[in-house]
Amino acid sequence: MPTLALISKDPELSQKLVASLEGTDWSVEWLATEGLGDRELQHDVLVLDAAHPGANAWTPTQAMPVLLISEGEQADRLERFADDFVFRPVRRAALLVRLQRLHARSPLDDLRRPYSEAFASMAIGVVVLGPELEILTANPRSHEITGHREETIASQDIGYLLSADDLPRVRGALSQGQYPRAMDIQVLRRDGVSIVCSCSFAPLFGAKDHTVMSFEDVTLQRQTERELVKTMEFLGSLIDASVDAIISTDMEQRVRLFNASAARITGYHESDVVGSVTLEDLLGRATVELVTQRLLSTEHGGTGRLEPTKLDLVDIHGRRVPVQLSASLIYENGEPSAIVLIFADLRDRIRVEEHLAETQKKLAFTEKQGVLAELAGTAAHELNQPLTSMMAYAELLLRQSEPSSAAAKAARVLIREAERMAEIVRKIGKITRYETTSYVGHQKIFDLDRAADGSSEPGAKG
Structure with missing residues (x-):
């Protein structure tokens, strides 16, 4: 059975409503004084008498349809909360139509x-x-x-x-x-x-x-987010695949990014570094101060940039690793927010350079030995001809002189020294490498015997 609550101080209006609704399913509860209070109403429709002294100041606090009964002039003032209204004198047919319409309202309508x-x-x-x-x-x-x-x-x-x-x-x-x-x-x-x-x-x-x-x-x-995720994944893969080590830190120099190459060079695992290791732990205090100083100057690539510089970092075992490092500051809203360092391990490069220098040294030495052998062969060839003539004339002089004469003695000396010179020329012709031996003081002279001895180790020095 639908019910309505009447808020009015007019007993005559209450009687008229009861009489108008007689024979219908509606029941009426007259709230003469307490209706405008905080009382929780459990009715299907609230009927308000516009002539009630507190009607103009009343605001409904519950989702309940409100039917206003007015003389006519109050309707505009109370329209802000009334769902419908009837005028006095109340007619039964108009009242029933409005009550049924308000009762059929859904909570959404309220x-x-x-x-x-x-x-x-x-x-x-x-x-x-x-x-x-x-x-x-x-x-x-x-x-x-x-x-x-x-x-x-x-x-x-x-x-x-x-x-x-x-x-x-x-x-x-x-x-x-x-x-x-x-x-x-x-x-x-x-x-x-x-x-x-x-x-x-x-x-x-x-x-x-x-x-x-x-x-x-x-x-x-969402499309932008997906593209951003793809870009971030690509950049992450690019950073991880980089041959050079890439490290990023915040402005407190705490490591925030540590790629696979950085882990390979330093021996640290990413999980042990990110968020817990500082730049000073990796580079040492002196190197960090140098990097920071150069980043803030204009002489090494401009403010906020450091051109490739050879430095040492410290690996997990405390060993110093030579690297070529470049760095830059990352800015957000005009303020530096991060430091990015890119460095390459120079150990393999240094080993290659040392090996190349040694090879070049050996090549130069080999070239010098070749030149020396060619020069020795030429010298031996050119000296043999006049030496042969000297020995022939000395032997001729010896045969034509008396054995005890001064000329015979001189001829024998010439023959002996010529034979000695012939032995020296023979050794010169056999020179294959450069060898020296100590002489007076700290001087070095060419060691003809060792240079012409094929059984000696090549490259040995006196």
């Missing part, structure tokens, strides 16, 4: 009146769903997002908007009394285009079997 302007001006789409998840109403922003007009969307099932993949998720959650928040859902526009919307669900205040779905189009935002 909420629509005070919040209609806010509902229409919301920047996000809002759809109110009935107990069977049918669309009862939607605000203008919902029409813009979905491409539907009010007449094409009203009374449709929620599945009219949601994709076949997302509809079971939404139904399942709501059937279990769960109200998802910020759920990404594929929404089908009227033109057939599928868009991504971030949707939140909540029970309708005053009607727990109704649901409010608020949503906004985040298609471009």
Whole structure:
């Protein structure tokens, strides 16, 4: 049986209402004085006498339809909260029509009146769903997002908007009394285009079997996020695949990024470094001070930049590792926020350079030995001819002189020294390498015997 609460101090009005509703299902409760207080009313319709002294200052606190009974001039002043009104004298037919209409109102109708302007001006789409998840109403922003007009969307099932993949998720959650928040859902526009919307669900205040779905189009935002993730993954792969070590720190010089090459060079594992190791632990205090000083100067690549510089860092075992390091400051909003260091391990390069220098040294020595052998061969050839002539003339002089004569003695000396010279020339002709021996003081002279001895180790020095 529907009930109404009458708030009035006029007993005659109460009697007229009771008489007008006699024979109907309506019952009347007259609240003469306490009706405008904080009493919780449990009625289907509230009937307010506009002549009540406190009517102008009263504000309804419950979602209950209000019927105003007025002489006529008060209607405009109380229209802000009245759902309908009748004029005195109250006629039975008009009263019954209005009471039945107010009684048939849904909780949504009770909420629509005070919040209609806010509902229409919301920047996000809002759809109110009935107990069977049918669309009862939607605000203008919902029409813009979905491409539907009010007449094409009203009374449709929620599945009219949601994709076949997302509809079971939404139904399942709501059937279990769960109200998802910020759920990404594929929404089908009227033109057939599928868009991504971030949707939140909540029970309708005053009607727990109704649901409010608020949503906004985040298609471009999600596309941007996916592209950003791809870019971040690519940059991460690029950093990890870099042959050079890459380290990034915050302005407190605590390591925030440590790629695989940095781990290989230093011996540290990424998990042991990021967030716990400082730049000073890796480079040493003196090197860090040098890097910081050069980063802030303009003489080494400009302010905030350090051109490639050879430095040493300290690995996990405390050994110093020669590296070629460059660095730069990262700025955010004009302020430095991070330091990025890129360095290459010079150990292999130094070993190659040392090996190359040694090879070049040996090559130069070999070239010198070749030149020396050619020069020795030429000298031996050129000296042999005059030496042969000298020995022939000395032997001729010896045969033509008396054995005891001075000429014979001189000839024998010439022959002996010529033979000695011939032996020296023979050794010169056999020279294959450069060898020296100690002479007077700290001087070195050519060691002819060792240089012409093929059994000696090549390259040996006296």
